[in-house]
Amino acid sequence: MRQIEVLAPAGSFETMKAAYKAGADAVYMGGPMFGARAYADNADMEQMLSAIDYAHLHGRKLYMTVNTLLKNIEIEGQLTEYIRPFYEQGLDAVIVQDLGVMTLIHTLFPDMAIHASTQMTVCGTQYGEWLRDHGASRIVTPRELDLSEIANMKRRTGVEIETFVHGALCYCYSGQCLMSSMIGGRSGNRGRCAQPCRLPWTFQADHKSSSGYLLSPKDLCSLSLLPDLIDAGVDSLKIEGRMKKPEYAALTAYLYRKYTDMYLTGGRENYHVDKEDIHQLMDLYNRGGFTDGYFNRHNGGGMMSVHRPNHSGVYIGQGSMGRKDEIIIQAEEALGTGDVLELPDGQSVKIDRNVAVGGRLKLQYAGKPFKQPCRIMRTRNESLIRSVTEQYVKNSDLKEKLYGYISISKDLPARIDLYHEDDHAAAEGAIVQAAEKRPLEKEEICKRLMKTGGTAFEFENLEISLDEGCYMTVQELNQLRRKALEEMEQVMLKPYRRIWQPSPDTSVHIDKKTESGFEVSVLVSSKEQAKVAVEFEEISRIYFNYEGNKELVLEISELVHRAGKLFYLAMPYILRKDTDALCLAQKQILCRNVTDGFLIRNMETLLMLRREGFDQPCISDYNMYCMNDRASQVYTQMVDQITLPAELNRKELAGLLASGNGEMIVYGYQPLMVSAQCLLKTTGKCTEKPGYYELEDRKHKKFQVHNVCAFCYNLIYNSVPLYLMDVVSEVMQIGAAGMRLQFTGETAETVRRMISDGVRAAKGEHVTAAGDFTKGHYKRGVE
Known part of the structure; x- marks a missing residue:
C-alpha cells in the first residue's frame, strides 16, 4: 500500500509529542534561528536535538524550517555551524526558501534531504525540475495550485510533493509578499509577518465601496478532497499551524491520518467524511467557516472571511433579549461548563453549567439591546479541548x-x-x-x-x-x-547519526558582467508614459509591463526603438500553465526584432524563455531574492543582471558582491502583494477588464490595486512611492550598475518630473523629494 505522510506543525516539543501520539508521521519545527515563524515557541538547540531522537526512536520524521531569506552575515557566519549538530544528530530534512541556503546546504551536507518551501513559489514544472537537479528532494507546492498543476508537477519532476491541506491561507502568493515588511517593518521573508491582511480594509471600485476583512481568507479544510489529492500524487499532507496549541496539532493530525487510511484501505466507494469530524475541526479553529481552497478553482469571494479575521467558532443557537440586562440563549447544541460563547456586542462569556439541547441559558448582557433574534457562536468547546488534551497532550509519550x-x-x-x-x-x-x-x-x-x-x-x-x-x-x-x-x-x-565532512571549497565567485557605466532605466505601464520616457536621451533602457496586450507591446517597442533605446519586456509576476500558454501564443513579441531583453519575475519565465530558444539578455527583478552572495551567485550564473533586493539597507547592499551586476530601484510604488484573489470578484463581480482601483486601510492610507486580468492576479502597491533619487550618489558608491524608475498609474506630468529628478541625480546634481515618499528599507533594513 502506498505510504502517504501526514505532516503536522509543531511550535514546541510538547506539540510535537502530541502530534506523533495522534498519528502524524512527521512534524516540521523551527529551531532557534532562521524559521518563518519567529514568534512561535521554537525549540532551543538541546530541545531540537532531543526532538530528532524522539522522532527516530518512534519511527517518525522531523523536518526543520530554515525557510527565511538570509543576509551575508548569517549565511557565511552562522548557517553551517547552526546546521551541523542537527545534521550529525540525524535531522531528516531542512525546509528552505533561499536559493543561497539551498546550494550551501546541498554542498556541505549532501546526504540530507532538502525540501523547497512554499515560499519559493514553485508554480511551474520546469522550476520544479531545476530544483530537483540542484538538490531538492521535495517541493512544497504553493497553496494556489489546482489539482491538475499538482499532478503535473509530480509527473514531470518525480520528486516528493508536499501540499498544504489544512489551516490558514495567505492572501498573497507565499514568498511574494512585502506588505508587512514595508508598512510595519516586520518581514514575512524573515519570519516576522505582522499579518496586515487580517486587518480591516475598504475597497473602492467604480464609485462603490466595500469594507471588511477583504484580504483575510477562510481556513483551508481538505478532508473531502483527500482522494483527489492522493490520486494527484501528493506524498505529504501538510497541516499549517506552528503558532497553534498542541490540541490543534493533535486533532488535525488524528483526523487526516484517519481519513487518509480510510481511502488507502477502502477506496473511493467507501470514503465518507463524518460531519461530526468537520464540526470538531470548526469548533477547534476556523475563520468564517472552511474552504477547500484553490484545488478546484482559481479564486472566489466564497474563499474569503470578510466579516472577521479570527476564530469564528460554531453556531450553537439563537439569542434574544430578556430583561434590560439579560440575554436568553436557546441551545441547539449541547453546551458544557467552561465553554465560551460570543455575544452580539462582541464580549466573550465563559458559562458555568451544562446545557442540554433545547435548554435555555440566561446571561448578563451589557450590550446594545436588539429586537431580532441573533446567532450565538461558541468560540471554545471546553469538553473537546479537554478530551483531546487528555488523550494526546497529557499522555503524549509514545512507548x-x-x-x-x-x-x-x-x-x-x-x-x-x-x-x-x-x-x-x-x-x-x-x-x-x-x-x-x-x-x-x-x-x-x-x-x-x-x-x-x-x-x-x-x-x-x-x-x-x-x-x-x-x-x-x-x-x-x-x-x-x-x-x-x-x-x-x-x-x-x-x-x-552522521559524521560531517567539510567541503574543501565553498567560496563565492561572482564576476562583474557590465563595464558600461552607471545606467538609468525606466519601467512604464502605458503608452503615454513611454512617450515621456523616450524624450530623455540619458535613458538607456525602457521596460514595459507585459499584461497579455500584444498590440500595445508592438506599438511601444516601435516607439522605443525609433528613439534609439533598448526595449525590455517586463514579464508576469506569476507564470502558471495558462500564463505560459498565453506567452507562447504571442511568440512574436518575444523575438529579437521586437524585444531586446526581459525583466524576469520568476524562474519559470526564465526557464521557459531559454527552453523556447529566446537568448536575449535577462534581468531578474527584486522578487528573485538576492539577499546574500550565494543566492546572487545562483542567479548571476543564469541572468545577465540582477535587481538589488528591497529589504536590505545601504550597508548590507554595499556588502553584496553582486552589486556590480545589480540595478537598484530608486523610484516607484513597490508591489506589496501578488494575489490569485481578485478584489473585484470578492466585493462584487469580476469585469475581466484590467484597471487600477483603491484599497484603504484603517488609518486611511490608500493603496493602488491593479487587476491583471490576462494572467488573473491582483497587484497591491504601497500607499506611497519609493524615492531614493536624493541618495543616488550613495547608490553609485555601493557599486550598483544602474538605477531604475518604475511607473504604474502616474500621469505623464509626474513621469516627466520623476525622470528629470533621476537624470539630474545620476549626473551628480542634488535633488530633493517633494511630496509624500518613503525610503523603504534603504536606511532601516529588516531584522
Missing part, C-alpha cells in the same frame, strides 16, 4: 514495545537481552551473588525491570531465567535496566 530476556546465575554477570523489531541490544551487570538470607524471586525482578519510567520503551514480554539462591541489590537491578535501555536507544539511533 516502543520490547521483548526482554534476563539471565541471572550465581558467580556470573547478570545479562539482559532486548529486542525491538530488527534491533538487538544487550547489557551485563554486576556479578550475581549467592543469597545469604532472602533470594531473588521472579516477581521482584519483573517489578524492577518493568519500571521503564520516562524512557521511550515498555516491555511487551519479559522472560526471566533465574537460578535458585541468587541475590542482587535493588540498585544493581535498576542499573542493569537503565544500562540495557540506554544501549537499545543507542542501537536504534545509530543508523541516523
